[in-house]
Amino acid sequence: MLQHKLKDLFDEPACATNRAKDDSERKKGCGAKPLTPGNAAGGCAFDGAKIVLQPIADAAHLVHGPSACEGNSWDSRHALSSGPELYRTGFTTDLSEMDVIYGGEKRLYRAIKEIAARFDPPAIFVYQTCVTAMIGDDIAAVCKVASERLGRPVIPVNAPGFVGKKNFGTKLAGEALLDHVIGRVEPETTTPTDINLLGEYNVAGDLWNVTPLFERLGVRVLAAITGDARFRQVASAHRARLNMMVCSQALINLARKMKERWGIPYFEGSFYGVPATSQSLRTIARMLVAQGAAADLLARTEDLIATEEARVAVELESLLPRLAGKRALLYTGGVKSWSVISALQDAGMVVIGTSVRKSTQGDKARAQALMGEDGELFETLTQREMYRMLKAGEADIMLSGGRTQFVALKAKAPWLDVNQERHRAYAGYDGAVTLAREIDRALSNPIWRQVRAPAPWEA
Amino acid sequence: MARIEASGKPCVVNPLKVSPPLGAAMAFMGLDGCMPMLHAAQGCTAFALVLLVRHFREAIPLQTTAMNEVSTILGGSDNLEQAILNVTERARPKVIGVCSTGLTETRGEDVRGDLKLIRRRHPELADVALIHAATSDYKGGLEGGWGAAVTAIVEALVEPTHARDSRQINVLAGSHLTPADLEEIHDTVAAFGLTPIMLPDLAGSLDGHVADRYVPTTLGGTNLDDVRVMGASAVTLALGLQVEPAARLLESRCGVPVETFPRLVGLRAWDDFVAALAKRSGEPVPNSVRRRRSQLVDAMLDGHFYFGGKRIAIAAEPDLLLGLSQFLADMGATIACAVATTDVAALTRAPAESVTIGDLDDLERRATGCDLVVSHAHGRRVAERLEIPFFPAGFPLFDTLGAAHRLSVGYRGARDLIFAIGNLFIANQSGHGVRDRQGGHHAAVAAH
Numbered sequence: 001m002l003q004h005k006l007k008d009l010f011d012e013p014a015c016a017t018n019r020a021k022d023d024s025e026r027k028k029g030c031g032a033k034p035l036t037p038g039n040a041a042g043g044c045a046f047d048g049a050k051i052v053l054q055p056i057a058d059a060a061h062l063v064h065g066p067s068a069c070e071g072n073s074w075d076s077r078h079a080l081s082s083g084p085e086l087y088r089t090g091f092t093t094d095l096s097e098m099d100v101i102y103g104g105e106k107r108l109y110r111a112i113k114e115i116a117a118r119f120d121p122p123a124i125f126v127y128q129t130c131v132t133a134m135i136g137d138d139i140a141a142v143c144k145v146a147s148e149r150l151g152r153p154v155i156p157v158n159a160p161g162f163v164g165k166k167n168f169g170t171k172l173a174g175e176a177l178l179d180h181v182i183g184r185v186e187p188e189t190t191t192p193t194d195i196n197l198l199g200e201y202n203v204a205g206d207l208w209n210v211t212p213l214f215e216r217l218g219v220r221v222l223a224a225i226t227g228d229a230r231f232r233q234v235a236s237a238h239r240a241r242l243n244m245m246v247c248s249q250a251l252i253n254l255a256r257k258m259k260e261r262w263g264i265p266y267f268e269g270s271f272y273g274v275p276a277t278s279q280s281l282r283t284i285a286r287m288l289v290a291q292g293a294a295a296d297l298l299a300r301t302e303d304l305i306a307t308e309e310a311r312v313a314v315e316l317e318s319l320l321p322r323l324a325g326k327r328a329l330l331y332t333g334g335v336k337s338w339s340v341i342s343a344l345q346d347a348g349m350v351v352i353g354t355s356v357r358k359s360t361q362g363d364k365a366r367a368q369a370l371m372g373e374d375g376e377l378f379e380t381l382t383q384r385e386m387y388r389m390l391k392a393g394e395a396d397i398m399l400s401g402g403r404t405q406f407v408a409l410k411a412k413a414p415w416l417d418v419n420q421e422r423h424r425a426y427a428g429y430d431g432a433v434t435l436a437r438e439i440d441r442a443l444s445n446p447i448w449r450q451v452r453a454p455a456p457w458e459a
Numbered sequence: 460m461a462r463i464e465a466s467g468k469p470c471v472v473n474p475l476k477v478s479p480p481l482g483a484a485m486a487f488m489g490l491d492g493c494m495p496m497l498h499a500a501q502g503c504t505a506f507a508l509v510l511l512v513r514h515f516r517e518a519i520p521l522q523t524t525a526m527n528e529v530s531t532i533l534g535g536s537d538n539l540e541q542a543i544l545n546v547t548e549r550a551r552p553k554v555i556g557v558c559s560t561g562l563t564e565t566r567g568e569d570v571r572g573d574l575k576l577i578r579r580r581h582p583e584l585a586d587v588a589l590i591h592a593a594t595s596d597y598k599g600g601l602e603g604g605w606g607a608a609v610t611a612i613v614e615a616l617v618e619p620t621h622a623r624d625s626r627q628i629n630v631l632a633g634s635h636l637t638p639a640d641l642e643e644i645h646d647t648v649a650a651f652g653l654t655p656i657m658l659p660d661l662a663g664s665l666d667g668h669v670a671d672r673y674v675p676t677t678l679g680g681t682n683l684d685d686v687r688v689m690g691a692s693a694v695t696l697a698l699g700l701q702v703e704p705a706a707r708l709l710e711s712r713c714g715v716p717v718e719t720f721p722r723l724v725g726l727r728a729w730d731d732f733v734a735a736l737a738k739r740s741g742e743p744v745p746n747s748v749r750r751r752r753s754q755l756v757d758a759m760l761d762g763h764f765y766f767g768g769k770r771i772a773i774a775a776e777p778d779l780l781l782g783l784s785q786f787l788a789d790m791g792a793t794i795a796c797a798v799a800t801t802d803v804a805a806l807t808r809a810p811a812e813s814v815t816i817g818d819l820d821d822l823e824r825r826a827t828g829c830d831l832v833v834s835h836a837h838g839r840r841v842a843e844r845l846e847i848p849f850f851p852a853g854f855p856l857f858d859t860l861g862a863a864h865r866l867s868v869g870y871r872g873a874r875d876l877i878f879a880i881g882n883l884f885i886a887n888q889s890g891h892g893v894r895d896r897q898g899g900h901h902a903a904v905a906a907h
Contacts, residue, residue: 035501035525037545038496038522038525038541038542038543038544038546039542039545039546039549040501040504040525041505041508042505043501044500044501044502044503044505046502047505047506062470065596066478067474067477067479067597068478068507068561069596072478072481073509074473074474075840076513088840090471090473090474090837091470091471092470092474093470094476095597096598097598100561100565100597110470111469111470113469114470115470130500130526130531130565131561131596131597134562134566135565161500161501161502161562162500162528162530162562165501383518383675384673384675388673391673402509402512402513403508406512406516406518406519407518407673410669451669
């Protein structure tokens with residue numbers, strides 16, 4: 001089963017990177033390069049699957065594995081919910097040595113039953129892990145029996161860590177949604193302006209920075225997949241008129257197959273930065289109108305964009321002189337490798353380099369075009385080099401995720417979180433202002449002068 | 460004597476436990492020039508790394524053998540070899556600490572055999588110590604993994620000897636001790652004119668110092684040459700039950716006697732430690748130490764009003780739980796609810812009616828009506844839901860500044876712990892005046 005899934009995913013007609021490969025390369029699977037033992041960083045397939053599915057807030061997420069998989073990782077991403085909190089509860093079968101010897105299927109079933117009885121969620125996602133895959137636990141079979149007996153969807157997510165990187169796990173999660181969730185519930189009503197946002201996880205409330213814009217346009221987000229989502233919303237997502245892929249290629253298989261099954265067109269866009277946000281809104285309006293929405297949506301969208309851009313320009317005005325010419329180093333992944341560049345350039349900053357380790361060819365081209373010739377694309381950027389650039393003052397600030405935070409701070413350089421652990425929303429027009437304000441706050445903090453100065457007896 | 464109870468649930472809800480390989484990797488971080496490595500799929504390292512970075516607020520050296528589907532089926536020795544060669548080439552470590560995991564233990568990888576072969580094939584690794592801690596994700600918790608790594612370090616590095624240096628003292632430290640604790644212990648031992656060898660020494664590597672250059676391995680920590688001569692020490696002080704097996708190994712290999720200190724928090728516990736040092740050194744207890752003892756006694760007198768009759772809910776790894784709960788009980792509080800990660804025999808000594816081997820959900824269900832919740836950072840939400848004050852302790856503390864600098868051992872540590880927890884009680888009292896009128900509030904006010 002899993003083998004077929006993997007083969008299918010390694011052959012993704014909608015993915016430009018995949019199409020650029022020859023047959024033998026394609027069979028080796030996706031993800032830029034095989035992992036180098038002793039020189040690898042990043043999450044596994046299980047991690048990726050969980051990133052995609054866990055934000056479904058009213059569902060229970062049960063990890064079938066030993067303590068490392070959930071015990072070391074639970075409740076660590078700031079994907080926010082406006083209501084249910086069940087998704088933040090860490091559920092795991094926490095396999096013991098005995099389970100490894102005798103098999104963990106019975107324990108898994110009892111765990112599912114207990115969760116259904118005690119928490120009564122509309123659905124339970126069950127995640128396979130390395131150890132349970134190796135001992136041959138058939139989570140699909142257990143989930144099938146549990147679904148029937150417990151009268152609710154119990155969904156197997158077959159993405160054990162060893163099958164690949166985080167990026168690959170996101171696609172396996174997309175497959176789980178296609179196989180078991182999307183299309184299983186009919187929405188109460190539909191409108192000609194229903195859209196889905198694929199790969200928008202509402203980190204720090206990003207989604208809530210753009211939903212008010214949609215409301216003003218009369219566009220309904222039928223399902224964010226999966227930011228602040230409810231199970232029923234995702235299950236009824238097949239009735240949308242348009243899919244926007246927010247997080248680059250993470251769910252391209254989902255977008256492509258939803259197009260094939262239900263005729264939903266899709267496009268890739270971003271809400272990071274003013275130009276990207278405006279561009280995304282325009283595309284949504286254009287594609288919805290092409291799908292039969294009233295044509296006045298186009299003009300209303302232009303009005304909204306004009307109003308918002310003018311408003312943001314005023315709000316950014318006081319910050320611009322403070323940020324002008326400041327040099328940023330960007331170390332993030334996927335779509336952010338270019339979309340954040342444009343957000344920074346709006347604020348008058350210079351991006352000296354960006355990492356493109358998890359980006360597509362399209363992402364890379366866009367990043368290079370935005371930065372111009374002087375900007376560097378880093379396929380790999382070692383922590384040593386990162387440290388050197390910051391220490392030498394080649395960049396004034398680094399924007400990255402938590403794992404590299406202390407490389408910057410040890411170089412006594414300002415740093416800002418742009419990944420999943422951040423506490424501020426950077427999406428949409430308001431997000432662009434917030435981002436500029438946060439960068440200014442980081443750069444202008446008075447500690448930098450103090451901590452960089454030598455002790456009096458060393459001067 | 461506390462009764463040990465199993466949680467009895469088929470499913471863990473809100474895990475208390477982190478994995479043993481993470482504990483082992485953390486112990487390896489107390490060696491100088493070390494690169495710890497998880498023999499697993501890369502996700503294991505990513506998860507552990509994130510927790511360690513968020514807890515210590517430090518760049519953390521931790522690598523992976525990046526097991527994939529093929530190596531999971533065919534065996535991981537090639538990945539292990541490549542990983543060791545790559546790390547050596549790139550980071551020039553003095554020591555690589557390999558921690559096996561659920562994946563590689565389930566496969567039954569012969570890591571030690573592999574390491575021997577790798578060493579034989581690659582003379583360029585002559586100067587790199589390769590140490591294997593046999594940890595698996597489905598057996599034990601943080602302290603178990605930590606203990607396994609300390610034993611592995613002793614086994615791999617300590618040289619057999621019958622020489623004896625009467626002033627040299629081995630200090631084997633458990634994971635419940637912070638870098639600040641280790642500093643206090645080191646300074647106290649040194650104050651008696653003794654030379655401590657601290658292992659592992661997180662105070663050297665993860666105390667939050669800023670180096671003036673980039674170092675890809677640990678910077679600071681126990682020097683390997685110091686570990687090698689631990690067999691010549693006068694005594695091994697085993698601080699925590701988790702490191703007792705390592706101490707016993709040293710004893711059987713080199714005849715170094717063992718003194719175990721399961722607890723170091725509070726007056727009696729630290730008195731025992733100081734008395735042992737005085738006896739061992741033949742030196743009088745320094746005046747500075749006596750002065751601090753007096754400060755702790757005074758803090759106990761001032762603080763006991765607020766602790767008396769308080770009901771505590773605590774969830775932690777065994778050594779941490781034993782130390783903190785005894786301290787709180789010694790201040791007059793009642794341990795109303797105790798939850799531990801793993802079942803170790805010593806838990807029967809906890810000053811509570813029962814100890815549940817369970818998770819934070821067990822804590823939440825039993826902590827109703829308590830006055831304080833003590834646990835790692837994930838417990839904060841439990842405390843919030845129950846509207847009970849929260850005191851963070853253990854690993855991970857990802858929402859607390861200065862996790863490495865929280866001091867609880869020594870007279871100073873206990874003194875400040877009384878202030879920190881007592882102040883929590885006081886702050887909570889003023890907000891709920893009516894309810895507290897029946898509690899310790901009266902006595903406390905009368906004392907002013």
